[in-house]
Amino acid sequence: MSYIEVEGLRKTFTVRKKREKGKLFREKEIVEALKGISFTVEKGELVGYIGPNGAGKSTTVKILSGILTPESGKALVGGRVPWKDRKDYVKHIGVVFGQRSQLWWDVPIIDSFSLLKDIYKIPEKDYKTRLSELTEALQLENLMRTPLRLLSLGQKMRAELCGSLLHRPELLFLDEPTIGLDAVSKLALRDFLKWENKEHGTTIMLTTHDMEDIAALCSRVMVLGHGQKLFDGHLNDLLEKFDTVRTVSVKYDTSTPTLNLPDGVKADQKDGEIHITYSPSELPTANMLSILQNAGNIREMTLESENIDHLIAAMYKEMDL
Amino acid sequence: MRAYFSVFRMRLKMELQYRGAMIGGIICQMFFGIVLVALYHALYESKAQAMPIEQVSTYVWLQQAFFRMMVATDPDLNDKIKNGSISYDMGRPVNLYWFYYIRVAAQKLMGSLMRGIPMMIVAFLLPKGWGMSLPTSVSGLCSGLVALFLGLLCMCALENITMAFTMRTLDPRGMQSLLNLLMVTLSGNLLPLTLFPDSWQKVITMLPYAQLLDAPIRLYSGEYPVSDMPVVLLRQAGWAAVLILLGIWMWESNRKKMIIQGG
Numbered sequence: 337m338s339y340i341e342v343e344g345l346r347k348t349f350t351v352r353k354k355r356e357k358g359k360l361f362r363e364k365e366i367v368e369a370l371k372g373i374s375f376t377v378e379k380g381e382l383v384g385y386i387g388p389n390g391a392g393k394s395t396t397v398k399i400l401s402g403i404l405t406p407e408s409g410k411a412l413v414g415g416r417v418p419w420k421d422r423k424d425y426v427k428h429i430g431v432v433f434g435q436r437s438q439l440w441w442d443v444p445i446i447d448s449f450s451l452l453k454d455i456y457k458i459p460e461k462d463y464k465t466r467l468s469e470l471t472e473a474l475q476l477e478n479l480m481r482t483p484l485r486l487l488s489l490g491q492k493m494r495a496e497l498c499g500s501l502l503h504r505p506e507l508l509f510l511d512e513p514t515i516g517l518d519a520v521s522k523l524a525l526r527d528f529l530k531w532e533n534k535e536h537g538t539t540i541m542l543t544t545h546d547m548e549d550i551a552a553l554c555s556r557v558m559v560l561g562h563g564q565k566l567f568d569g570h571l572n573d574l575l576e577k578f579d580t581v582r583t584v585s586v587k588y589d590t591s592t593p594t595l596n597l598p599d600g601v602k603a604d605q606k607d608g609e610i611h612i613t614y615s616p617s618e619l620p621t622a623n624m625l626s627i628l629q630n631a632g633n634i635r636e637m638t639l640e641s642e643n644i645d646h647l648i649a650a651m652y653k654e655m656d657l
Numbered sequence: 658m659r660a661y662f663s664v665f666r667m668r669l670k671m672e673l674q675y676r677g678a679m680i681g682g683i684i685c686q687m688f689f690g691i692v693l694v695a696l697y698h699a700l701y702e703s704k705a706q707a708m709p710i711e712q713v714s715t716y717v718w719l720q721q722a723f724f725r726m727m728v729a730t731d732p733d734l735n736d737k738i739k740n741g742s743i744s745y746d747m748g749r750p751v752n753l754y755w756f757y758y759i760r761v762a763a764q765k766l767m768g769s770l771m772r773g774i775p776m777m778i779v780a781f782l783l784p785k786g787w788g789m790s791l792p793t794s795v796s797g798l799c800s801g802l803v804a805l806f807l808g809l810l811c812m813c814a815l816e817n818i819t820m821a822f823t824m825r826t827l828d829p830r831g832m833q834s835l836l837n838l839l840m841v842t843l844s845g846n847l848l849p850l851t852l853f854p855d856s857w858q859k860v861i862t863m864l865p866y867a868q869l870l871d872a873p874i875r876l877y878s879g880e881y882p883v884s885d886m887p888v889v890l891l892r893q894a895g896w897a898a899v900l901i902l903l904g905i906w907m908w909e910s911n912r913k914k915m916i917i918q919g920g
Contacts, residue, residue, distance in 0.1 A: 438745035454663035
C-alpha cells in the first residue's frame with residue numbers, strides 16, 4: 337500500500353454571483369474545484385504539484401491536510417482519512433502555506449515555537465534537539481528572539497518552515513513556499529528541503545509556480561488543470577514533449593553576413609548578434625552549425641533550449657488550460 | 658491541556674507589550690467615568706433617586722475599570738479569519754473553539770487588570786460620592802470576585818459567538834457593532850441597570866448581558882444581599898453554559914462549511 341492513496345477526489349464550491357438587474361435573487365454557480373483526482377505517493381517521495389492558478393492545487397492540499405472535506409472520493413494518508421478524526425491525523429503532518437503565517441506577529445519566534453511544542457506535545461528533550469537541528473539548517477540562530485513582524489520575507493519563510501517541522505511530521509505540504517523570495521533565500525530553501533527529505537525521509541508534496549523549484553527538487557511532477565490530473569511522471573518526460581525548439585545566438589568577427597537558411601527558420605538580428613530559432617527534429621543541429629560556419633568567422637556562439645517557463649506556458653496552452 | 662495553558666500564558670505576555678494602548682485606555686475610561694459621575698450628580702441635584710449616589714459612582718467606576726473585559730476583540734483572530742491563516746489553526750491537534758476561547762480569555766483578563774487596577778486605585782482616592790466605595794461585606798467582595806470570573810466566562814463565550822458570525826461574513830464590523838451596542842446598553846455600561854425602572858430590571862437582569870459586570874458589581878456593592886448570592890451565581894453559570902454550548906454549535910457547523918479561499 338502506498339503512503340498516500342487518493343481516489344476520485346471531488347470538491348465543489350458554490351459561488352454566489354452579483355445580483356443581476358431585474359432579478360430577485362442572486363444566482364449561484366457551482367465551481368468544480370476537483371473533478372475526481374486520483375494518485376498515489378510513496379513514503380519519502382518529493383512530489384511537485386503544478387498547474388495554473390485555480391487548477392485545484394491548494395484545494396487538494398487543504399483536503400489532504402484535513403481542513404476541507406471533499407464531496408466524494410477516497411483518501412488515505414498513512415492509513416488515516418484526513419477529514420475524519422482530524423485531531424489525531426494532523427499530529428502526523430506539517431503544512432506551510434506560503435501566503436499565510438502560523439507564527440505570532442508580535443512575539444519573538446522562539447515563543448511561537450515553544451507554543452507549538454505544547455500543542456504537539458513534543459517532549460522537552462526531543463524539542464531541544466530538533467530545534468537546534470532546524471535552526472542550524474535554516475540559519476535562524478540569531479533571529480530566535482526577534483518578533484516575527486521584524487523579519488524579512490525570506491527569514492519569515494524559514495521560520496515558518498521550522499515551525500511546521502518541529503513535531504517531525506511524516507508528511508509535509510508546501511503550498512507555494514518560495515513565493516516572493518529572493519534568489520539566495522530560494523536556493524537556501526531548496527537545499528534545506530532536500531536535506532530534510534534525505535535526512536529524515538519526510539514525504540514532501542510541493543505546489544509551486546516556480547519551475548526552478550520543481551527542477552531542483554522533484555523527480556516526480558503532477559500537472560493539474562481544471563480540477564483534473566493531466567500528467568504524472570518525471571519532469572524530463574513532461575518537458576521532452578514540449579521542448580522542441582532550440583535557439584542559437586551567433587556573433588561574427590566581421591560585419592554580419594547573410595545566412596543561407598532553409599525555409600521556415602526564422603532569424604532575428606539585434607546588436608550585431610543573430611538569434612535563430614529552429615527545431616532539431618527538422619533541421620539537425622550539425623547541419624545548422626555548418627550553415628553558420630560557412631557564412632564567416634564565428635567569434636561567439638551560444639545554444640539554448642527554451643526557458644522552462646515558456647515550456648510550461650506552451651504546455652498549459654496545449655492542454656487548453 | 659498544556660497547549661491551552663501555553664496559549665493562555667503567551668497571550669497574557671503579548672498583552673503586556675501593549676502598554677501604550679493601556680495608558681490610552683486608562684485615560685479614556687477615566688474621562689468617561691468622571692463625565693458619567695458628574696452627570697449623575699447633576700441628575701441627583703434636581704431629583705434624588707432611590708439608589709444612593711455613592712453606589713451609583715461605585716457602579717460607574719467598576720464598569721469603566723472592567724470595560725476592557727467586555728469590549729475587547731482580538732484583532733489577530735479576526736485577521737486570521739479574514740486572510741485565511743485560520744487554516745493553520747484548523748490543522749492543529751487542538752479543539753479550535755477552546756483554543757481561541759482561552760486566547761480571548763487571556764486578552765480580556767490581562768487587558769482589564771492592567772487598566773482596572775490603576776483605575777480603581779485612583780477611584781478609591783476620589784472624594785466620597787465621586788469615587789469608589791469599599792465593599793459592604795467580605796462575603797460581598799468574595800462573591801463579587803466569583804461572579805466576575807463567571808462574567809468573564811460569559812464574555813469570552815459572547816466573543817466567540819461574534820467570531821462565529823465573522824467566519825460567515827468575513828468582516829467583523831457589522832455584527833460586532835450591533836452586538837457591542839446591545840452589550841454596552843444591556844450590561845449597564847451606558848446607564849447603570851440599577852437606574853432602569855423596576856419593571857424593566859426584572860427582565861434585563863435575567864438577560865445574558867447583565868451577567869457580565871452588573872451581577873458582580875451588585876454583589877460587591879451589596880445591592881444583591883448575600884442571601885441572593887447562590888441564585889445570582891447559578892444564573893451566571895447557567896448563562897455561561899448556554900452561551901458556550903451555542904458557540905460550540907455555531908463553530909462546529911461553520912467548520913463543516915468553511916472554505917479557505919484563495920491559493
